[in-house]
Amino acid sequence: MELRILRYFLAVAQEKNITRAAEKLLVSQPTLSKQLSDFEKELGTKLFIRGHRQITLTSEGVYLKSKAEEIISLADKTSLNIKNDQIISGDLTIGAGESIGMKRIIDIMGNINQDYPDVKIHLISGMADEMETLLNQGNLDFAVFMGERDLNEYNYLQMPETDEWGLIMRKDSLLADNDFISPKDLLGKPLLISAQEISKSRFKNWWGNLGSKMNIMGTFTLVFNAELLVENGNAYMMSFNHLIDKTHQDKLTFRPLNPPMIEPITVVWKKNTVLSKVAQLFVKRLQASLHNEDL
Known part of the structure; x- marks a missing residue:
């Protein structure tokens, strides 16, 4: 399953039309049609219902679309974070619920973006269980948990805010x-x-x-x-x-x-994983803010 084919699939799923998708992808319509047909054969299932005016997804296609979006997002993020080894750039993605404790974290993210304009910051809101799943899947750099949770599988920093x-x-x-x-x-x-x-x-x-x-x-x-x-x-x-x-x-x-x-409010990240430079910077600045709080 190649990333290129997944991008083709997502383009057709979004455009709901082979011709428009081919124009968007800068490939010919016959080439795109054949690639998708071969992809369906590879998976052994139909992904599209080809109507007279538009294309819709089968139930298998809907499932693949949700997973393909996650895969492409993770691939793009990984690529962006390793492209330049000399400067701090890339994406910093944090998932959290609604809490006053987010002010410290958002201030740090904003300051990083101000100092390093090539850094793109992303905030994802949701319940703790959802954020933990996204963190474990690699779609978040950090999750912020409000309340007591089992942290044995994570590195973490406890916030002074509650x-x-x-x-x-x-x-x-x-x-x-x-x-x-x-x-x-x-x-x-x-x-x-x-x-x-x-x-x-x-x-x-x-x-x-x-x-x-x-x-x-x-x-x-x-x-x-x-x-x-x-x-x-x-x-x-x-x-x-x-x-x-x-x-x-x-x-x-x-x-x-x-x-x-x-x-309690806790910032967590995965153990046994190498953080990107911007994620390392976030941890360093968060630790510094907590140290200053203790002085």
């Missing part, structure tokens, strides 16, 4: 008069909770024997979208502090939990 769990609600809510939110305060309240935290039963111990009485109306992955529902007055949201978007600050407020729930 995340504090609490409740986001409308400012005119009765619970907004509380300094803290206890489990009994949430009885009967429609709650939105991160899909990841639901799957890991993150609040099981905090709720105690009241857990079965909680009204969990739904889950979310993006805080901003969930805040729209809270602002609408239809829900309360369990979330980290400092994540209320500026567009919602006039209507929403945060109250910490009691007993408190505090999460």
Whole structure:
């Protein structure tokens, strides 16, 4: 399976037309058609449904498209990172969830880009399980975990920042008069909770024997979208502090939990792997920022 053929396949999948794809790739239409036909024979399956006006993907084609995009992205990134051994260039890719702890990391990434304009920085947002998968696949240089996780398979740096769990609600809510939110305060309240935290039963111990009485109306992955529902007055949201978007600050407020729930923030990268020069620079500058914090 050659990278060139995968690029041909992706071009046709994106254009949905052999002629347009051939023009984009600067190859002849017959050549492209034959290459793709040979590719299907090599794989022993049909990748395309060739219609009168456009081409669509079979289920096997859809699967290959997702994998081909990952393969091509990793190949391009690797090539870019080793092209020039004399200067710092290439891509720096970090995956993380939403957290106040990202400010330090983003500041370092921004400073690296300012000092080395050839460096391209990429931020990928998602839940910790997704970020760990991408890291292990080689699609991330670093992942940022919020909360306790098994770190035995990784190199890591612990951030001084922490995340504090609490409740986001409308400012005119009765619970907004509380300094803290206890489990009994949430009885009967429609709650939105991160899909990841639901799957890991993150609040099981905090709720105690009241857990079965909680009204969990739904889950979310993006805080901003969930805040729209809270602002609408239809829900309360369990979330980290400092994540209320500026567009919602006039209507929403945060109250910490009691007993408190505090999460560590950790930057991790794969063991037994050679970091690119820009990734090494990121680690060096992150370590320096933590050292300065201790002084």
